[in-house]
């Protein structure tokens with residue numbers, strides 16, 4: 411009995427810790443006064459908290475989307491490779507058919523030549539003079555050469571056919587492997603999409619929660635800065651007296667103003683909204 415209680419206690423403690431670490435919490439409702447119009451009655455400090463929180467959430471959504479975004483590209487690459495292999499195989503097959511046709515033509519030519527030789531040999535038995543005999547001999551010699559040439563071609567085409575057969579076999583093995591890879595990638599993609607979709611939806615909902623506390627003009631500014639920032643960061647903390655976005659030093663007076671939480675202050679170099687450690691802690695706790 412005592413053991414069960416203990417287990418329960420420790421497990422709930424663990425899950426609480428994990429949750430706090432993995433996902434930035436939404437602004438605590440009690441920190442935000444009941445609002446009448448969007449953003450009215452919300453202090454600058456609370457807006458800063460909401461903005462920084464929004465930034466943390468959207469950064470996580472960005473990461474989820476990047477992971478998911480690379481898989482479709484891998485799938486596309488495999489599909490392209492498979493299409494290429496299929497084209498190659500059908501080219502090999504067309505060439506194989508052509509070779510077979512050429513071999514048949516040469517075999518027919520040999521038959522024709524054989525028939526002609528037999529006919530000339532018969533005619534030689536009934537010639538009237540040497541000239542006729544020699545002329546027929548020349549014809550026979552010519553047809554014999556034709557047969558030799560055709561046999562040579564048949565040998566060449568047969569070699570080519572062997573090589574084509576080997577190439578088709580190789581390409582088909584490659585194709586099979588790639589198709590298996592594609593199947594695996596597609597399954598992986600489906601799994602990741604399912605896994606991350608839930609997480610993303612929860613994040614988007616939290617981000618919408620935070621947006622309620624920021625007036626439209628400030629929200630539009632945030633979105634514009636985020637779009638223009640290479641790393642998608644529109645709200646950054648002061649880090650070692652410098653802007654956490656562009657790393658330029660922030661003058662002491664400016665830092666004091668930031669710590670006062672009385673105005674929204676942007677970095678004079680990169681235009682990102684700056685917050686101090688206190689806001690960072692408020693969001694992360």
Ligand SMILES: [Zn+2]
Pocket residue numbers: 653654655656657658677678679680681682
């Ligand atoms: Zn900056």
